[in-house]
Amino acid sequence: MSNALLDVQDLRVAYGKIEAVKGISFTVAAGEVTTLIGTNGAGKTTTLRTLSGLLRPTAGSITFDGQSLATVPAHRIVALGLAHSPEGRHIFPRMTIEENLLLGAFLRKDQAGITEDVERAYTLFPILGERRKQAAGTLSGGEQQMLAMGRALMSRPKLLMLDEPSMGLSPIMMQKIMATIVELKASGTTILLVEQNAQAALSLSDRGYVMQTGRIVLTGTGAELLRDESVRKSYLGED
Ligand SMILES: Nc1ncnc2c1ncn2[C@@H]1O[C@H](COP(=O)(O)OP(=O)(O)OP(=O)(O)O)[C@@H](O)[C@H]1O
Numbered sequence: 001m002s003n004a005l006l007d008v009q010d011l012r013v014a015y016g017k018i019e020a021v022k023g024i025s026f027t028v029a030a031g032e033v034t035t036l037i038g039t040n041g042a043g044k045t046t047t048l049r050t051l052s053g054l055l056r057p058t059a060g061s062i063t064f065d066g067q068s069l070a071t072v073p074a075h076r077i078v079a080l081g082l083a084h085s086p087e088g089r090h091i092f093p094r095m096t097i098e099e100n101l102l103l104g105a106f107l108r109k110d111q112a113g114i115t116e117d118v119e120r121a122y123t124l125f126p127i128l129g130e131r132r133k134q135a136a137g138t139l140s141g142g143e144q145q146m147l148a149m150g151r152a153l154m155s156r157p158k159l160l161m162l163d164e165p166s167m168g169l170s171p172i173m174m175q176k177i178m179a180t181i182v183e184l185k186a187s188g189t190t191i192l193l194v195e196q197n198a199q200a201a202l203s204l205s206d207r208g209y210v211m212q213t214g215r216i217v218l219t220g221t222g223a224e225l226l227r228d229e230s231v232r233k234s235y236l237g238e239d
Pocket of ligand 1: 018020038039040041042043044045046047
C-alpha cells in the first residue's frame, strides 16, 4: 500500500515458549484511524508493545515511515515519530500534570516548541491546564487518560498508538476521549487504536482488524466490520 505509514508483515512475538502473536500482517495508512479489536488475550497489547520496541519480535518485519524498526531501540522509535499511550496509562502520580506532560518531550530540545505543545495539550484537555501544578495522582481515571494521551502527543508523533483509552471510564468520559481521537485525526495525526469497546472504536475507524488468539481473522473498513455478523455477535454483544 503506497500510503502506509506502518507496514507489519508476518509478525510473531513470544513470551518464552508462549507465542502471543502468531504471524500477523496489517497496515496503517497515513492520516487514518486504524483499530485492532479482539477478546482478552488476543495479542493486541503485545503487538503495540512490540511496535514501540519494548518487546522484540521472533519473526516478521515492521516498517515505519519507510524504515525497518527491527533493531531500533525504544527511545529511537519515539524519535522516529511513533508514540505509545499504554494500557493502564502509567502516569507518575506524585509528579505534577505539567511535569508528566514534559516527560513526553524528553528527546526534544526546542524549548519554544515544547511550550507551544504543552499549551496545545491544555487546549485539547482544559482540565489539565486548570490543574497543571497539581499531582497527577489527584486526577480521575478519565483525566489520567487525557494526561497519558497529552504526554504521548508531546513527542509530535506521526503515529499515535492508544491502548484501551476508554478502559474503566464513564460513558461521558469515553465519549470525550473518542471525540478527541476524531479531533486529532482531523488535525493530521495518524492513529492506531486498541479498544475493547468495538462499537465506539469501529464507528470512528477507517479500517479495523479483528484479532483472535494471536492471529488476524478479519479486516475491513470500520463500517464493514460494524455490519459483519460475526463481529456483531462476538464484540457488540448481539445474539
Ligand atoms: N509478560 C507476559 N508473560 C507471559 N505471557 C504474557 C505476558 N503478557 C501477555 N502474555 C500472554 O500473551 C497473550 C496476549 O496478551 P495481550 O496482553 O497481548 O492480549 P490483549 O489482546 O492485549 O488482551 P487484553 O485486552 O486482555 O489486554 C495472552 O495469552 C497473555 O496471557
